Every structure is written in C-alpha cells, then in structure tokens.
Amino acid sequence: xxxxxxxxxxxxxxxxxxxxxxxxxxxxxxxxxxxxxxxxxxxxxxxxxxxxxxxxxxxxxxxxxxxxxxxxxxxxxxxxxxxxxxxxxxxxxxxxxxxxxxxxxxxxxxxxx
Amino acid sequence: xxxxxxxxxxxxxxxxxxxxxxxxxxxxxxxxxxxxxxxxxxxxxxxxxxxxxxxxxxxxxxxxxxxxxxxxxxxxxxxxxxxxxxxxxxxxxxxxxxxxxxxxxxxxxxxxxxxx
Numbered sequence: 043x044x045x046x047x048x049x050x051x052x053x054x055x056x057x058x059x060x061x062x063x064x065x066x067x068x069x070x071x072x073x074x075x076x077x078x079x080x081x082x083x084x085x086x087x088x089x090x091x092x093x094x095x096x097x098x099x100x101x102x103x104x105x106x107x108x109x110x111x112x113x114x115x116x117x118x119x120x121x122x123x124x125x126x127x128x129x130x131x132x133x134x135x136x137x138x139x140x141x142x143x144x145x146x147x148x149x150x151x152x153x154x155x
Numbered sequence: 156x157x158x159x160x161x162x163x164x165x166x167x168x169x170x171x172x173x174x175x176x177x178x179x180x181x182x183x184x185x186x187x188x189x190x191x192x193x194x195x196x197x198x199x200x201x202x203x204x205x206x207x208x209x210x211x212x213x214x215x216x217x218x219x220x221x222x223x224x225x226x227x228x229x230x231x232x233x234x235x236x237x238x239x240x241x242x243x244x245x246x247x248x249x250x251x252x253x254x255x256x257x258x259x260x261x262x263x264x265x266x267x268x269x270x271x
Contacts, residue, residue, distance in 0.1 A: 048197075051195070074258050076258070076259065078262075083264075083265075084264055084265070085159070085245050085247075085262030085263050085264050085265050086198070086245070086262045087262070088259045088260070088261070091258075091259060131197060131198065133198075133260075135258040142188070142200065142203060142213075143200075143258060143260060145190075145197045145198040145199075146197055147195060147196060147197035148197050
C-alpha cells in the first residue's frame with residue numbers, strides 16, 4: 043500500500059515559469075517532509091524539507107508548502123530553469139521509525155527554453 | 156569528505172551467483188540504508204541500520220542480507236541472484252536517528268546491477 047503518492051509522473055514547464063510538483067500522503071503521523079532531486083546516473087540529492095509544525099519553507103527559488111489537513115505537500119520552483127530538469131522525489135518520515143524515509147514514485151520535470 | 160561511496164558502479168551477474176555491494180560513509184552517520192530503484196517504482200527500502208551491530212528489514216528484504224560491523228560500512232549481500240533483482244541500488248546515510256530532528260539522507264552514486 044503506497045503511503046506516499048506523486049500522481050503526476052511528468053511535468054513540462056517553460057523556462058522562467060513556475061513549476062509545481064505535488065505529493066499526497068496517507069498517514070497523519072508523518073512529521074517530516076523532504077524533497078529530493080535526481081539526475082540520470084546519479085544518486086538523489088536533498089533539496090528542501092519542512093517539519094509538520096510549519097506550513098511553508100523557502101530556500102532561494104524553491105518553496106515547499108505543507109497542508110496537513112489535506113495531507114498534501116507541494117514544491118514550487120520559481121523561476122524554473124533548464125538545469126532544474128530532473129526527477130523529483132517526495133520523501134516523508136514518521137518520527138517513531140527512527141529516520142526511515144518513505145518515498146513517492148517521482149515526477150520527471152522538464153524545463154524547456 | 157568523500158560522503159557516501161558505493162562500489163562497483165556496474166555489475167552483471169548470472170542467475171544464482173552471489174555478490175556483495177559495498178557502501179561506505181565518512182561522515183560518522185549513525186543511520187544507513189539500502190534502496191533499490193526500479194522504473195516507475197520510486198525508491199524502495201531493502202534494509203537499514205541505526206548503528207553498528209543493529210540492522211532491520213525494510214519493505215523489500217527478500218534475497219538480501221546486510222551486516223553493520225562498523226559505523227562506516229554497510230555492505231549488501233545478494234545470496235543467489237535472480238533476474239528480478241536487476242535494478243539500481245542506492246546506499247544512503249544520515250546523522251539523526253532520534254525521534255526529532257532532520258532526517259536528511261545523503262545518497263551514494265548507485266550501483267547498476269543486471270542479472271541474466
């Protein structure tokens with residue numbers, strides 16, 4: 043049973059526009075939420091995170107929003123750049139599981155000039 | 156710091172062969188884990204360890220063994236390779252294993268395994 047869902051396998055956005063990647067989760071006990079970015083032939087790299095006590099966290103062009111009542115988080119990239127083209131994974135932790143992360147299936151973002 | 160290193164980068168095995176995928180980290184992280192990535196499936200946890208001498212199963216442990224004799228190393232053993240184990244394997248580590256704090260995990264570059 044998938045606890046973390048990324049329902050859009052792909053997203054295509056023009057350079058300079060906003061990219062919005064979405065993630066839904068099923069377990070209200072999850073308390074830490076992360077986004078990872080992955081280029082082909084490389085390991086995933088950490089991008090940005092948010093804890094359940096916040097509803098927004100920003101880091102430069104990247105902002106993560108958390109809506110706990112809807113069990114939904116999103117990643118906004120503004121402005122999008124061609125170098126942002128990668129697979130983005132949503133990952134979620136439940137505090138009682140000692141650091142174990144549950145990953146979504148990923149969304150392939152393509153930013154075209 | 157080298158971060159998380161994995162060897163080999165590529166491996167081809169025949170059905171029934173065994174091998175060990177190596178993983179090492181130099182960040183003194185307590186938590187280490189192994190994932191496999193298959194097309195359309197995201198990252199699935201195979202085994203993990205919260206410290207030297209302590210390991211536990213993830214969601215897809217069958218066919219794999221692990222041990223953690225030192226903080227730095229966390230090898231993954233394939234006992235008798237099967238075509239279903241063809242995948243990309245990632246090792247990861249993190250420094251927080253308590254009930255609060257940052258669970259950011261650092262990933263190695265991966266091992267691409269093909270079983271024929």
